[in-house]
Amino acid sequence: MNRIPRIYKNIDSELDFILIHNGPEPMLDLSFFYATGLYNGLFEGSYLFMYPDGRGEIVTSVLEEQSASRATLPVSVFSTGAERKEMLESRMKGAKRIGINASGLTVGALNSIKEFNPDAEYIDIGKAIDKARMIKDSEELEIMRKAAQIASEVGDLIRDFVKPGMKEYEVAAEIVYQMQRRGATGPAFETISSTGPNTAEPHYTSGTRTIQEGDFFLYDYGARYRKYNSDITRTIVIGRATEEQKRMYEVVLDAQLSAIDAIHAGVNAKDIHNIAAEIIDKSPYKGRFIHSLGHELGLATHDSVGFSPANDMVVEKNMVITVEPGVYLPGFGGVRIEDDIVVTAEGCEVITTPKKDFFEVL
Amino acid sequence: MNRIPRIYKNIDSELDFILIHNGPEPMLDLSFFYATGLYNGLFEGSYLFMYPDGRGEIVTSVLEEQSASRATLPVSVFSTGAERKEMLESRMKGAKRIGINASGLTVGALNSIKEFNPDAEYIDIGKAIDKARMIKDSEELEIMRKAAQIASEVGDLIRDFVKPGMKEYEVAAEIVYQMQRRGATGPAFETISSTGPNTAEPHYTSGTRTIQEGDFFLYDYGARYRKYNSDITRTIVIGRATEEQKRMYEVVLDAQLSAIDAIHAGVNAKDIHNIAAEIIDKSPYKGRFIHSLGHELGLATHDSVGFSPANDMVVEKNMVITVEPGVYLPGFGGVRIEDDIVVTAEGCEVITTPKKDFFEVL
Numbered sequence: 001m002n003r004i005p006r007i008y009k010n011i012d013s014e015l016d017f018i019l020i021h022n023g024p025e026p027m028l029d030l031s032f033f034y035a036t037g038l039y040n041g042l043f044e045g046s047y048l049f050m051y052p053d054g055r056g057e058i059v060t061s062v063l064e065e066q067s068a069s070r071a072t073l074p075v076s077v078f079s080t081g082a083e084r085k086e087m088l089e090s091r092m093k094g095a096k097r098i099g100i101n102a103s104g105l106t107v108g109a110l111n112s113i114k115e116f117n118p119d120a121e122y123i124d125i126g127k128a129i130d131k132a133r134m135i136k137d138s139e140e141l142e143i144m145r146k147a148a149q150i151a152s153e154v155g156d157l158i159r160d161f162v163k164p165g166m167k168e169y170e171v172a173a174e175i176v177y178q179m180q181r182r183g184a185t186g187p188a189f190e191t192i193s194s195t196g197p198n199t200a201e202p203h204y205t206s207g208t209r210t211i212q213e214g215d216f217f218l219y220d221y222g223a224r225y226r227k228y229n230s231d232i233t234r235t236i237v238i239g240r241a242t243e244e245q246k247r248m249y250e251v252v253l254d255a256q257l258s259a260i261d262a263i264h265a266g267v268n269a270k271d272i273h274n275i276a277a278e279i280i281d282k283s284p285y286k287g288r289f290i291h292s293l294g295h296e297l298g299l300a301t302h303d304s305v306g307f308s309p310a311n312d313m314v315v316e317k318n319m320v321i322t323v324e325p326g327v328y329l330p331g332f333g334g335v336r337i338e339d340d341i342v343v344t345a346e347g348c349e350v351i352t353t354p355k356k357d358f359f360e361v362l
Numbered sequence: 363m364n365r366i367p368r369i370y371k372n373i374d375s376e377l378d379f380i381l382i383h384n385g386p387e388p389m390l391d392l393s394f395f396y397a398t399g400l401y402n403g404l405f406e407g408s409y410l411f412m413y414p415d416g417r418g419e420i421v422t423s424v425l426e427e428q429s430a431s432r433a434t435l436p437v438s439v440f441s442t443g444a445e446r447k448e449m450l451e452s453r454m455k456g457a458k459r460i461g462i463n464a465s466g467l468t469v470g471a472l473n474s475i476k477e478f479n480p481d482a483e484y485i486d487i488g489k490a491i492d493k494a495r496m497i498k499d500s501e502e503l504e505i506m507r508k509a510a511q512i513a514s515e516v517g518d519l520i521r522d523f524v525k526p527g528m529k530e531y532e533v534a535a536e537i538v539y540q541m542q543r544r545g546a547t548g549p550a551f552e553t554i555s556s557t558g559p560n561t562a563e564p565h566y567t568s569g570t571r572t573i574q575e576g577d578f579f580l581y582d583y584g585a586r587y588r589k590y591n592s593d594i595t596r597t598i599v600i601g602r603a604t605e606e607q608k609r610m611y612e613v614v615l616d617a618q619l620s621a622i623d624a625i626h627a628g629v630n631a632k633d634i635h636n637i638a639a640e641i642i643d644k645s646p647y648k649g650r651f652i653h654s655l656g657h658e659l660g661l662a663t664h665d666s667v668g669f670s671p672a673n674d675m676v677v678e679k680n681m682v683i684t685v686e687p688g689v690y691l692p693g694f695g696g697v698r699i700e701d702d703i704v705v706t707a708e709g710c711e712v713i714t715t716p717k718k719d720f721f722e723v724l
Contacts, residue, residue, distance in 0.1 A: 102470035173542030180535030
């Protein structure tokens with residue numbers, strides 16, 4: 001796989017090459033994996049040269065030699081720091097304009113790269129990479145459907161698994177286990193397994209609280225498969241629900257379904273957010289939807305771009321975005337319902353499929 | 363918890379403040395969590411101001427308000443981009459010298475920070491943070507012992523769990539599950555569950571290969587607990603071992619135990635690497651130990667610093683470092699044995715305890 005031409009398509013200015021540096025964890029530049037299509041190995045401290053004619057080259061350490069052998073791009077391997085220096089200097093010598101990905105490169109890594117060629121101009125072409133990564137190709141969609149399918153199967157299973165008396169973290173463990181049993185390499189992010197009043201905190205993960213009758217149980221989780229992520233939230237009630245719980249759920253579900261109905265290529269991202277926000281703001285939960293409706297999904301689980309009130313972006317075919325309205329009442333609890341969608345010409349395809357009818361664990 | 367004075371202890375130059383920006387995943391600056399002691403929440407897009415007099419302040423979004431309420435430092439919360447801008451501008455106004463952590467800050471984030479104060483000088487004080495983070499305090503050691511204990515219990519259990527016919531990824535799933543059942547928030551990194559010829563590839567993770575009689579089975583895994591990590595490797599043999607397998611194991615174990623024996627505060631890091639390397643290079647596996655003996659451990663699982671041949675560093679009390687020699691024969695397999703140690707005045711404390719006598723799954 002070589003996605004380099006897709007990146008250059010979005011670049012006007014003349015460059016000698018783009019240089020991606022993939023740092024040590026957690027400072028990974030996921031664009032390295034996007035451009036190369038590699039999905040095994042971490043490639044910490046590896047470099048990717050991307051040339052305007054579509055050629056590319058990976059420069060990596062001997063530790064990654066076998067993982068890199070799966071690459072379709074040529075690979076050069078260094079064993080020592082001196083070899084690494086020689087390889088970079090010879091490739092960077094004489095270059096005048098070098099593209100970098102500013103949001104995936106640390107200040108420290110850029111400084112060390114500049115030592116190999118202090119005279120070049122370093123130009124942030126991150127937007128060109130982001131734009132390419134936003135529109136998924138057929139191979140990416142196939143992988144993401146698999147990540148979505150793994151998580152979807154587990155979503156249904158958890159409905160039957162959760163019982164009063166369990167601890168939050170025990171359910172989180174079960175979710176991750178069932179995803180890995182189905183081929184996920186791990187969780188897409190730290191699993192949220194939240195109960196009772198904790199559900200009012202959107203970024204709570206999980207703790208030792210015991211699940212009780214009358215609780216909301218909110219689980220927000222995803223599978224990582226070949227480095228791509230899925231992202232699902234479901235909220236159920238432990239035991240008989242109160243009228244208030246049921247009403248909260250129905251408002252959020254209505255907001256989610258209405259937003260999904262309105263998605264298609266050509267629509268403005270913020271308008272989709274506003275459809276959900278208006279439904280919530282017309283309900284008794286006005287002002288309690290305190291985050292964006294959804295974020296882009298792929299190699300990262302971005303919080304920045306997607307269906308947000310500030311995002312004046314035209315939605316395009318084959319973007320993958322989450323749709324996740326929620327309402328949060330501090331002290332009482334919260335409801336969030338989240339699915340992942342692929343934008344199509346006429347609408348969208350919802351690729352996450354766990355049941356989302358109102359559910360009581362009885 | 364406020365570790366700001368520990369960072370300033372390592373800084374000579376005059377600063378108005380240090381500004382940490384914690385990016386969106388994966389570009390997290392773990393120093394944010396070090397300095398604040400916060401261990402719940404991701405705090406994506408949050409800021410930490412650290413002042414020379416030891417005061418600090420967290421500037422974060424309303425989404426993190428409840429997580430941040432656990433902080434001992436003051437917290438300011440923004441709901442909108444405009445509020446965020448106002449908060450940062452008012453705090454940065456007039457500052458002349460601002461410290462940054464270049465290895466934890468992206469070029470893009472630094473550029474956006476500079477917009478709030480383009481005239482200040484931005485000075486990389488990352489080394490001061492690294493130095494503080496290297497020496498663990500009693501609270502950190504307590505958390506790390508717990509992370510080590512969780513993973514150690516699971517290490518012993520896996521000896522009895524692994525059977526021929528299982529798939530690599532099934533064992534990886536079990537390892538993560540058993541750690542999360544014991545209170546880990548997740549795996550420290552993608553679990554390595556490697557069999558047969560795959561064990562010759564140090565950075566192989568896991569796949570669909572079926573475990574067979576005669577295989578090496580190598581598992582390299584760790585628990586994340588309150589954001590701190592443990593890191594263990596064990597290698598066992600499925601069925602009766604060959605003489606070659608047994609010999610490889612004994613050489614690696616000898617190298618590991620000899621290195622551990624030599625560790626104490628005041629010793630040079632590269633000398634510890636060399637003790638292990640010399641034992642291997644005197645064996646039939648000369649040249650087949652192709653990585654550093656160990657890396658620092660804590661909030662990150664660094665590959666850069668530790669017991670490496672290039673690291674001319676004096677080892678100090680309360681550093682936590684891995685000791686993990688290995689030998690790798692492409693096509694045949696590899697053996698690695700890894701434990702985590704805390705440096706003490708007279709020696710070291712091995713905090714990971716799974717059995718490491720030569721073991722055959724019979």
